[in-house]
Amino acid sequence: MTNTGKDYELFVKSLQQAILNSESVATQKNIVIEVNKKLIDDCQIEREFDLYWEYELGGLIYKTIIECKDYNSKISVDKIDALIGKVRDLPDIKAVFATKQGYQSGAQKKAARNKIELLIVREQNDTDWRDSEGRPLIKKIIINMFICLPASINHFLPTVDSKWLEENNKQNIDSSFSLTGLDKDIIIEDIGRSDKYSLYDLSYRLSNIDGKRIGTFEEPINFDNAFLIYKELKLKIKSILLNYSIHKPIENPIEIDFSKELEGVIEYLERGKKKTIFKNGKIRNF
Structure with missing residues (x-):
């Protein structure tokens, strides 16, 4: 042409x-x-x-x-x-x-x-x-972004203070039981540590911040003075047993040319x- x-x-x-x-x-x-x-x-x-x-x-x-x-x-x-x-x-x-x-x-x-x-x-x-x-x-900038996903809480087993159950006429609740519900609705009020959070919040606290912990884990969290709150239910708990999975961070490279x-x-x-x-x-x- x-x-x-x-x-x-x-x-x-x-x-x-x-x-x-x-x-x-x-x-x-x-x-x-x-x-x-x-x-x-x-x-x-x-x-x-x-x-x-x-x-x-x-x-x-x-x-x-x-x-x-x-x-x-x-x-x-x-x-x-x-x-x-x-x-x-x-x-x-x-x-x-x-x-x-x-x-x-x-x-x-x-x-x-x-x-x-x-x-x-x-x-x-x-x-x-x-x-x-x-x-x-500077002609080109390459940013390697790593997105850390929140941990997935697979199983949540609270242990209720049995003495507190007796004193508050809650004998129909076992001291160890499972609870099913939305993670945003299940609240832990940890008075001993001056802390309050939902399971949804807890999943982010357990997230893979440093990128080193990947896999499925099970561990207890013990309390001196704490309550489990779910809708109208409020129970004093001694500990919770968590089974959760931490995922590999997602790598998302960004190139600015x-x-x-x-x-x-x-x-x-x-x-x-x-x-x-x-x-x-x-x-x-x-």
């Missing part, structure tokens, strides 16, 4: 528009870049330019054109000569040239002499992820500066 250069023109337009949108004057003036703009020069000849924009400031109108060339080799001096010829009879135009691979030395000299600004407008490469001193910039957000790069050869333009409109200057 023949390369018409239209895709590159739109690429340059997108980056330049993002830069204009980031500047206060452009925001106030609502500057919009036009494509394939036709202008009539002083000789009444129609000239067409790839990109064009203008704005008024302080009673003066500022006009800029960009000639875009999507070449795989450096721009030669004859291409600069052609642009000089197009703008010669448009004295109030600021002329800019944009390409991907750079310019031959003769083209750079001719452009500088005729006040044509040369840009390299391209996609990113590895050099864009280093600062001016060659130090690497900043390079996918970098839309393109503009290099200003005469000034020795560079701008990187991100998809969110953020501009970084180098």
